[in-house]
Amino acid sequence: MKIPNVYIIVLNYNNPNETILCLNSLLKVDYPTLNIVIADNASTDSSVEQIKKQFPSLFLLQNKYNKGYAGGMNLGIKYALENNADLILLSNNDMIYPADFLLPLVKALTNEKAVGIVSPKVLYLNDKEKIYCAGGEIKLFRCGGVSMYRNRDEKKYGNKKRDITLAEGACLLVKKVVFVEKGLLSEKYFMYFEDVEFSERISSKFKIKYIPESVVYHKSGAGKTWSEYSPLYYYYFTRNRLLYYSTKNFLINIYVIFFSILNTLSKSILLGIKISTRELGYKNFKKSFSNLWKGLIDGLLYTVKIKKITNDNPILKNKLIQ
Known part of the structure; x- marks a missing residue:
């Protein structure tokens, strides 16, 4: 069986320190056909120079102006699709990845044809016993997306694989066919709610699954309001x-x-x-x-x-x- 070709898109805007930490963790990931791409949203600081100097072998794309989360990610997604990606992982730059996080996501995504997106268990980096997001749900009464089990004990909650209605934008792995058949992220939102719209749009044909066996870390402070x-x-x-x-x-x-x-x-x-x-x-x-x-x-x-x-x-x- 062919090993899926995975592209990881890391979005950067005026934050080289966070991006460099994220990239360093990704370079240690245990996966044979992994390609890492940085999508820079027209940073006005020294981001591009610092990243190129530290990671000369990685491919860095640049937008002409800041196009927000969706516009930055779409730049990377288009590049990945043009270069034979089978699976594309979208990542915020304030994520830290363990070496073994990717394989459970790839297996879950490729083992079930109906599944188009998988989402890992996201914990706080500075408090690894607390959940940042254990799958997302679109809730009308809350008028948007809800991160399930936020700030709960990770040992007690979010430990079962399940179908979800929202793949949060911080980290999600997507099949190529999803973008081909359902389109890219909507750029009209700039930031926030593009993941809600995308999750709903693809749900008519593809399932979204939460995979707790894959654990990643988010640098946002625990309890942030x-x-x-x-x-x-x-x-x-x-x-x-x-x-x-x-x-x-x-x-x-x-x-x-x-x-x-x-x-x-x-x-x-x-x-x-x-x-x-x-x-x-x-x-x-x-x-x-x-x-x-x-x-x-x-x-x-x-x-x-x-x-x-x-x-x-x-x-x-x-x-x-x-």
């Missing part, structure tokens, strides 16, 4: 929730609109509490608050078809505060 995210998170997560559900029926749209308004109000209040207790600086509060409400307004305008998504650089076009 939404109040600690970057200002861009507030815009894109709020906007894209409405954008994703804007194609659904009228009743779902009404529910998501009310949910988004209440969510924005509650986050605004909690941001205010954070600044009053000095857990959040004024500059960061101002950026986050502004982007949060801009995300809500733009999302509502997209929902009622007053505003259209374009492929222009959304950060520049929307004049977001980074």
